[in-house]
Amino acid sequence: MSEQDRQKQLVGEAAAGHVEDGMTIGLGTGSTVERFAESLGRRIAEGLSVRALPTSEASIDLAHRFDIPLIDWTVTTHLDLCIDGADEVAPDLSMIKGGGGALLWEKIVASAASRRLYIADSSKLVGALGTFPLPVEVVRFGHQATAEKLAAHCPDLARREKGGEPFVTDSGNFIYDCRFGRIDDPAALEAALGAIPGVVECGLFVGMADSLIALRDGVVVTVDGQTDVWWG
The missing domain is CATH 3.40.50.1360 (Rossmann fold)
Known part of the structure; x- marks a missing residue:
């Protein structure tokens, strides 16, 4: 072990x-x-x-x-x-x-x-959030447009895949993994991402x-x- x-x-x-x-x-x-x-x-x-x-x-x-x-x-x-x-x-x-x-x-x-x-x-246990890619769950309809708006906050993002196909959540949505680097204000970022049409939820708790x-x-x-x- x-x-x-x-x-x-x-x-x-x-x-x-x-x-x-x-x-x-x-x-x-x-x-x-x-x-x-x-x-x-x-x-x-x-x-x-x-x-x-x-x-x-x-x-x-x-x-x-x-x-x-x-x-x-x-x-x-x-x-x-x-x-x-x-x-x-x-x-x-x-x-x-x-x-x-x-x-x-x-x-x-x-x-x-x-x-x-x-x-x-x-x-x-980390000194600041952000080394781990931040998952953002988005609805499949218009996800390309949603991703463009996400990219304004985080240019380094990618739609998650599994087995060469898009990963689909238990609610039928896509996930974009966003590499922000250091996140100094998680609450503000959570609010900003949540305001984007098409974003269902993000992985900031x-x-x-x-x-x-x-x-x-x-x-x-x-x-x-x-x-x-x-x-x-």
């Missing part, structure tokens, strides 16, 4: 410990969340009662794999807790997400939760992380605010 995989396993297991009996949770997407789902599945097998609302088709598959009971929006629009991963986390706990293409569903689910807990290995589980000097810690931050 690589050091990164070991860290993913540790933070995933720690996150599972935050799930209490009777909770309705948001189930995130990604390889770190997979470790969380595996640990949660073990707790469910031992008697923990929990319901999960998925953030992607991939997280539906995770739930089935680890016997996590699923619900949908017809059951409830309120979640006790959302647990998800991140592609980058800055010292102010703003994040870039969407490397797996689930940013829209992830943001909708997170916005419905009373508490949002994110998990990340050390490689995801600003002010959404209530807590973060990560490793500091090899020890799992929970960051509950900027005063707990040590990187950057």
